Amino acid sequence: MASDRVRVRGVSIYRPIIYGNTATVLTQKERDALPSPDHTHKWTVAVRSAASPEGAEQVGGADDLSYFIKRVTFKLHDTYPNPSRNIDKHPFEVSETGWGEFDIHIRITFIAESGEKAISVYHHLKLHPWTATGEPEIPPLDVAIKAGPVHSWQYDEIVFHDPYQNFLNILTSHPVTHLPKAKRKPVPFHLAHPGSLDASKGGVPEFTSLMEKEEAERLEEARQAILAEQERWRAILVEKEKELERLQKQLAATPLSS
Amino acid sequence: MASAADVRSILSLPEPSAVAGPSQPKKQAAVSTRKPEGISRELYSLIGPSAPSLVTLSKPQLKQKPNLGGGSKVKWEYRAFKNSARQDSLELRHWVKASTPADEEYPFVKYNVSSNVFTYSQDEYTRFLEDKEWSKEETDYLFQVARDYDVRWFIVHDRYDFPGGTPRTVDDLKDRYYSVCRKLVRNRPWEGDETSKSQLILTYHFDKERELTRKKYILSLENRTPEQIAEEEALFIEVKRIEQNERRFRKERDELLRTIAGIESGLPDIVEDEGLMNLAIDTKKKKRGSMAMDIDSPSTPIVPAPTPIVKRPQTAKNAAFDAANCIIRTDPPATIPVTKAAHQPAHLRSYKLPVPKAAVAPKITAALAELGISHSRLVMPTRDNIMQLEALLEATTSLVDTKRVVDKIGYDIRILKSRLGMRESQGAEGHPDAMDVDEGEVGDDGRAQSVTSARSARNRKQVRTASKLEYRY
Numbered sequence: 001m002a003s004d005r006v007r008v009r010g011v012s013i014y015r016p017i018i019y020g021n022t023a024t025v026l027t028q029k030e031r032d033a034l035p036s037p038d039h040t041h042k043w044t045v046a047v048r049s050a051a052s053p054e055g056a057e058q059v060g061g062a063d064d065l066s067y068f069i070k071r072v073t074f075k076l077h078d079t080y081p082n083p084s085r086n087i088d089k090h091p092f093e094v095s096e097t098g099w100g101e102f103d104i105h106i107r108i109t110f111i112a113e114s115g116e117k118a119i120s121v122y123h124h125l126k127l128h129p130w131t132a133t134g135e136p137e138i139p140p141l142d143v144a145i146k147a148g149p150v151h152s153w154q155y156d157e158i159v160f161h162d163p164y165q166n167f168l169n170i171l172t173s174h175p176v177t178h179l180p181k182a183k184r185k186p187v188p189f190h191l192a193h194p195g196s197l198d199a200s201k202g203g204v205p206e207f208t209s210l211m212e213k214e215e216a217e218r219l220e221e222a223r224q225a226i227l228a229e230q231e232r233w234r235a236i237l238v239e240k241e242k243e244l245e246r247l248q249k250q251l252a253a254t255p256l257s258s
Numbered sequence: 259m260a261s262a263a264d265v266r267s268i269l270s271l272p273e274p275s276a277v278a279g280p281s282q283p284k285k286q287a288a289v290s291t292r293k294p295e296g297i298s299r300e301l302y303s304l305i306g307p308s309a310p311s312l313v314t315l316s317k318p319q320l321k322q323k324p325n326l327g328g329g330s331k332v333k334w335e336y337r338a339f340k341n342s343a344r345q346d347s348l349e350l351r352h353w354v355k356a357s358t359p360a361d362e363e364y365p366f367v368k369y370n371v372s373s374n375v376f377t378y379s380q381d382e383y384t385r386f387l388e389d390k391e392w393s394k395e396e397t398d399y400l401f402q403v404a405r406d407y408d409v410r411w412f413i414v415h416d417r418y419d420f421p422g423g424t425p426r427t428v429d430d431l432k433d434r435y436y437s438v439c440r441k442l443v444r445n446r447p448w449e450g451d452e453t454s455k456s457q458l459i460l461t462y463h464f465d466k467e468r469e470l471t472r473k474k475y476i477l478s479l480e481n482r483t484p485e486q487i488a489e490e491e492a493l494f495i496e497v498k499r500i501e502q503n504e505r506r507f508r509k510e511r512d513e514l515l516r517t518i519a520g521i522e523s524g525l526p527d528i529v530e531d532e533g534l535m536n537l538a539i540d541t542k543k544k545k546r547g548s549m550a551m552d553i554d555s556p557s558t559p560i561v562p563a564p565t566p567i568v569k570r571p572q573t574a575k576n577a578a579f580d581a582a583n584c585i586i587r588t589d590p591p592a593t594i595p596v597t598k599a600a601h602q603p604a605h606l607r608s609y610k611l612p613v614p615k616a617a618v619a620p621k622i623t624a625a626l627a628e629l630g631i632s633h634s635r636l637v638m639p640t641r642d643n644i645m646q647l648e649a650l651l652e653a654t655t656s657l658v659d660t661k662r663v664v665d666k667i668g669y670d671i672r673i674l675k676s677r678l679g680m681r682e683s684q685g686a687e688g689h690p691d692a693m694d695v696d697e698g699e700v701g702d703d704g705r706a707q708s709v710t711s712a713r714s715a716r717n718r719k720q721v722r723t724a725s726k727l728e729y730r731y
């Protein structure tokens with residue numbers, strides 16, 4: 001229909017997603033079974049909806065995103081066979097084994113109705129446990145195995161501006177599972193908030209809308225601190241300017257000695 | 259006519275005692291109670307017969323007269339008191355009731371309020387406050403006088419005497435003062451939200467032109483002669499009379515037409531004409547509005563102002579739908595033609611994280627890092643959080659700017675001091691007491707800083723380390 005290909009102006013619609021990986025240390029037995037025994041970790045990199053499904057031990061993925069995502073391409077390290085992995089259906093994820101961290105290029109292609117170009121994002125594959133400082137630190141495997149799986153996930157929102165009417169209809173006909181309001185599981189760790197390290201331990205984390213609120217509060221607090229500081233410095237500035245003026249007058253008044 | 263009783267007696271029926279017929283209303287109840295004074299008949303008829311005992315018991319009580327202390331005597335004492343609002347510790351005496359506690363604060367202290375007059379730095383002045391009519395010195399002077407006299411404009415104007423300045427009216431002063439305040443509020447980073455900011459700006463609103471016109475009107479109103487006033491009144495009465503006449507004339511004409519031609523309605527009346535015209539305009543408007551609806555989405559109205567129909571009503575249901583489907587509606591700028599190139603492609607929210615200016619970026623990063631914030635990434639890059647981050651970056655940029663200016667001035671001061679020190683050490687032989695004068699004059703930040711520049715530099719260092727957010731070179 002012709003009217004379907006009309007852009008709905010003044011509307012932007014977004015879909016909350018997460019991307020990242022979960023990594024587990026392999027046991028010796030599992031390693032022996034692998035074709036490449038030097039691999040130490042099993043990991044899964046994925047693009048999922050942000051809310052976690054009820055009862056499942058998985059970060060995010062409550063909704064099937066294939067109603068607007070046509071394909072997700074994960075470009076792995078070149079040493080992997082067939083490094084460009086195209087995933088055309090839900091779940092959009094790749095599981096592999098390996099021994100090292102590297103950057104994964106994730107390319108998200110939308111369905112044809114969207115009329116939008118693909119978007120790209122990088123994710124640093126995280127195998128080793130988080131540290132409070134953010135400095136990479138590789139603990140011995142037996143320590144890491146006790147710490148449990150490592151989760152590294154980034155929340156984000158895919159924003160469509162002025163979507164086509166039919167694309168908008170597709171989007172709105174698939175309800176979004178919203179983030180839970182209360183914290184039920186550990187908080188996903190993020191380098192932008194090192195203070196969450198302790199809260200991130202002890203199981204599979206989950207994104208909540210509380211995290212957004214807390215971050216807003218952190219930012220607001222910082223802004224208040226900055227403004228207080230600014231007020232102080234303005235006072236100093238005014239003082240200094242007065243002093244400068246006084247000195248200039250004084251200098252003008254002091255006779256030049258020959 | 260025979261009454262019911264007569265009929266009964268004729269027909270020798272028994273007298274009805276227990277059951278009264280409908281033709282015999284009871285009269286006793288109404289007779290027995292009388293309406294008391296001070297209560298309206300209507301009210302009494304509501305409450306009266308149903309509860310007569312309550313009403314008739316007492317007359318309605320009016321509010322008691324206040325007891326103006328006629329009875330007992332109050333002791334007064336002549337006591338000394340201190341006014342804590344005074345700078346000097348002057349002690350005066352006044353009469354107080356003996357019952358008041360001795361250490362009670364002087365009750366009028368709270369009325370001694372000082373107005374909060376803005377201060378601005380040289381840097382802010384050159385950036386926002388330049389004005390052809392006003393020099394920096396005169397502006398400084400204005401703010402000083404305003405502070406001294408608590409922004410009481412007529413006093414400020416009375417005392418205002420800037421040497422070598424042009425004469426200013428009170429409106430000139432107000433205009434300058436309020437425009438400076440507005441600019442400062444607008445340009446400084448704001449702690450609260452946008453509405454409180456615009457409210458504050460509104461309190462500093464001053465429209466000089468309007469004020470002048472207003473005063474001119476008042477002046478002309480006051481300056482009317484008695485003859486003019488009389489004429490005005492006469493004219494007013496005349497207008498009233500003409501209007502009345504016209505109404506009467508129209509009524510008569512209507513009646514005449516109706517009797518002659520038998521036209522019931524639809525007279526080509528003036529009022530009706532106007533109504534018709536309004537109607538015509540209305541339909542035109544509606545047509546235009548609906549056309550806009552048909553042609554395009556509601557977001558691109560052809561005539562933005564007079565088409566309230568076009569705007570989609572934001573009902574609670576719509577809002578809930580939008581929230582559930584993660585839809586954000588914005589009013590697109592109607593002026594920009596929507597072309598394919600202008601379309602904003604799909605993106606991740608985190609693509610739009612605000613970026614500080616490259617020149618100050620390292621300093622901003624450092625300042626925020628001390629507060630545990632990293633501006634290059636967010637845990638939850640939602641729309642609101644990105645806006646929060648923007649506000650934070652703006653505030654930080656302004657802080658870094660201020661610090662830079664402070665540093666520059668600090669450097670200037672250092673140079674001046676060393677020059678001054680050089681001159682004085684040279685001139686000290688000739689003027690032995692030059693040093694003393696200097697020490698007395700400059701004494702708040704560094705003591706005797708003119709002696710060596712090294713010592714003054716140390717002083718400044720202390721100031722700097724005192725701050726939590728240390729400035730990074």
